[in-house]
Amino acid sequence: MKKFKKTMVLSLAMTMGLSLVACGGSSDDTTTQEKAADSGDDTTPATEQVADFEMPAEDGEKIYVYSWNTELGDGLLKDFKDKYPQYADQVEYVNMGVQGTDPEYQTQIDAQLQAGLGAEKYPSIIAADNDVALHWVQSDYTLNLADIGVGGDDTAQMYQYTLDYATYNGSLKALSWQATPGVVCYRTDIAEEVLGASDRDTVQAAIADWDKFFETADKMKAAGYKMVSGPDDIKYPLADSKKSPWVQDDKLNIDSWVNTYLEYSKKLYDNDYTNKTAMWSDAWTANMDKDVFCYFGTTWFLYWSLLPDNADGTNDAQHAEDYNITTGPASYHWGGTYLSVGKDCPNTALAALILKTICCDTDILQAHCESTLDFVNNKEAVHNLIAAGKGSSKKCGGDNPLDAFDKAAEGISLPYATPYDAIFNGYVDTASQAYNSGELKSVDEAIQNVKDQVADGYNYITIE
Structure with missing residues (x-):
């Protein structure tokens, strides 16, 4: 049995608890998974070889991006489609319309993941709230991003704590476009x-x-x-x-x-x-x-x-x-959103390109930070804005919060x-x-x- 199935009891209890707080195989797999999850010290930075990346075919399989509100679909995913209009029809956004920590969010996505290629709309990319992200990071039902060509230089500008948080047994399993120091x-x-x-x-x-x-x-x-x-x-x-x-x-x-x-x-x-x-x-x-x-x-x-x-x-x-x-x-x-890729994604090249664009592209993230105030997980983008004198806020009496956020993010360790x-x-x-x-x-x-x-x-x- 996949480790994912063996942790369903834990996951159900976790998601039920979050709703109150928030806002066939061997049993050996169970023991391995639970003990690994228990240790809390499996965030060794990924050192695996990153696979070569090739641009996806323009007539490739359609993929589905799951999240819980309109923010990602109307924001960065739209930016991706604007940059790569040739792939716009191959990407569909699925807004679940529930809180990201709601048990229903996990339950519905997990059912689709278990169905694999038999799912009507397989979750190729899964957005996960910080509080539940490790459920998918530590699951066999999501891919090691290095295997689909994501990592290395792609993540060089990210704040280290976000990479550590999304790394499991040496494999980077998710990325975040934002940092929340x-x-x-x-x-x-x-x-x-x-x-x-x-x-x-x-x-x-x-x-x-x-x-x-x-x-x-x-x-x-x-x-x-x-x-x-x-x-x-x-x-x-x-x-x-x-x-x-x-x-x-x-x-x-x-x-x-x-x-x-x-x-x-x-x-x-x-x-x-x-x-x-x-x-x-x-x-x-x-x-x-x-x-x-x-x-x-x-x-x-x-x-x-x-x-x-x-x-x-x-x-x-x-x-x-x-x-x-x-x-x-x-x-x-405090908070954050992580993106994982389902293991049965029918178009991993497209999923990889989306992550490279909305989580790693300095120009995209710099524009996103400037236009939305969302603090991005890209140090170069943040430093560029600070150097350009952008980011000052009346919420800080006219001072720029970006440098304070940047300093705080560098100090986080998880x-x-x-x-x-x-x-x-x-x-x-x-x-x-x-x-x-x-x-x-x-x-x-x-x-x-x-x-x-x-x-x-x-x-x-x-x-x-």
Whole structure:
């Protein structure tokens, strides 16, 4: 049996959990796959020989590109068709119309992958949200991109963390056209008042590590401000600081970041450094224009979640232009989309050309970044825009966020990513909320709560 089939139980549990958190063969295959997925350390950069690439035939087989909304189809895939009109009729976009982390998205695509060439519209290219991308990266039902001529010079300008994340057992299994480095979005007016200056270097020095972060939180509190809106605001940078994977040799592993997050979140809560909101709640959003000094955010957060403009381009928020960004106490990522190629793709040359164009072509990606503000996974394109003086944003008080995003992306490392991350991180968040409120009385109780949540959904994982 293919490894893909043997991980269906894991995948179903994962996708069901994500919907709540988010927003015939031998059993030997099972053991191999699960242990490989558990290790979280199979991201050795691909060193395999990249096959020669030849342009696809202009009368070749049609292929289907699957995603969950219109963004890819109306954006970069259209750019591909504009550049290569001779292939436009050979590429059809399939918009599933559900969230990328919705179980239905995985279920429908998996059914088509299992059907192989018998599928009505076989998923030749699959778009996957960061939270579920490893499901297909670690599947035998997707191709090693080197085998279809993608890799080497194609990926030379990509941020390394995106390649590591999409590499499994030494094989590059997916590409992303975007990078999503995390930063700290801070209020410049509050920085001027409390720190004496609002430039990025001054603020970075004030929050360069977690000790300094809490020292600055004391200053903010003394001045009548909140450091962050809620105690869960720090979860993404801490989660990416882990030194070991969630599961090792089929056993649950509680990395030290879990204890740190529980302790730091409780400290924020108990010391009134926050307004005790929950991420994405109405109150959390409202605080962006009130008394909160900073938010941990990413590329898309800055442009489209932090006091976003109205449909007509106006903005009613008082502090819409009083923000800037800096790296903060830790490097991290938040989100992203990866593209894999199904193993039974009937026209791998065309699939390869699409990936080379929309994920690797500097000119295409530079134009895409400039026109859409989507931060692209191409360092040359980003550096070209910075050198040309392009990218400045009113969301950063007129400064250019691209250089800050570039610096942050270079610092990201994800050697211990596993398919469990989004779900189990959510379990930690649930336990943290209960610990902060007093329902759970200690860090030990909170960790036991995490273990209990895992035990409820994953009976094949040993918990000690």
